[in-house]
Amino acid sequence: MEYLVKVLEPTDLWYLQNNINKETNKYYHPTKTIPFVQQVEIHLENSGVIIQKGALHRCVGRLSYEIYKTDNRLRDIWVALTTDIEYNAPVYKGTGTVHLEPRQKGNFLHYTSIAIADHEQWEFDDDIFQFCSDNVVVGAKRLKYRQTIGSSDGKWRIALKALPNKAAKAVLGTITPAKVVELNRGEILIADFDMVKGFTKGIVEDYRKLGHFGRGGGEGFVWVYEGEGRLLVSETEGMGLG
Incomplete structure (x- = not known):
């Protein structure tokens, strides 16, 4: 699973229709807002990705659609109830490209990829998780009362653990x-x-x-x-x- 973060700008026709000189005002105009968007492309090569429910914009390729689940459905439901990971999170497998919903200017994120080693477990703030490879187990960890006071992340964190003998990858947005x-x-x-x-x-x-x-x-x-x-x-x- 590889990914690419693109920043897309308006077309030349948009600049012309809005009477904006693209060469001199590409990034800033004193009276008009120039709409840039940020979009993530996930490239799969006989692999899979778990994304947030509702995060898909489009996909193309030899891909199959599944639902994330482990051998413990009660745990899956509990994770969905306590974190931003939705119950029945979508999983795309195969070879192709998955595009996530674009983010408007002002809401761009910085993306960080983390390799999760065999038997390694990470805890992440709930609101920064974006997507991960499909060879993980997703859980939830409850924060202590004192921790919730000093953070705006709520009462729970997402816990990701690689499956045995597998190397996983998670991508976070801050x-x-x-x-x-x-x-x-x-x-x-x-x-x-x-x-x-x-x-x-x-x-x-x-x-x-x-x-x-x-x-x-x-x-x-x-x-x-x-x-x-x-x-x-x-x-x-x-x-x-x-």
């Missing part, structure tokens, strides 16, 4: 660029904002106050990550840089 970093044993990550968007099993997350009764640097409540594993971090989200 409002600012994200990257994967390693946290080694004995190291700690402390952040004053919700910069970590996902992490592997072996990382312990906590939302706690630094110090008591005014002691501890005056930071108040912070996110703390300890253990050993990988994290998906978006360092610039709190800066307003987009």
Whole structure:
């Protein structure tokens, strides 16, 4: 499963009809909004992809349509009830191209691809999951009450685990660029904002106050990550840089 993120601009006729000089005002016009859209193309080669329900724009090729399900239908329903992963999430298999619904200018995302190793499990913020290969098991993890206070992600996270002897791939979308970093044993990550968007099993997350009764640097409540594993971090989200 490979994917490509395209930014599509209006046609030359649109520029002409709206009396806009394409050469000088391609990205900005002082009085008119130029409509750009962002669209994801997923290329399958004898493989499969799980997408959000309702995310399909079109597809073409030698493809078959299925419904995501595991050997535990109660778990599938529970995941659908507690996260943005819809019950009966669509799965496309075969060889061809799947296009997702385009996103209008102002709602573009930065996409990050993560390879999920055999027996590795990731937890992701619910609203950043976009699609993944079909060789995974999808679950849900409940956040502690203190964690829900410091985050706008709700009470649940999506958990993805590769099937035994399989290497899976997940693609996440964040409002600012994200990257994967390693946290080694004995190291700690402390952040004053919700910069970590996902992490592997072996990382312990906590939302706690630094110090008591005014002691501890005056930071108040912070996110703390300890253990050993990988994290998906978006360092610039709190800066307003987009």
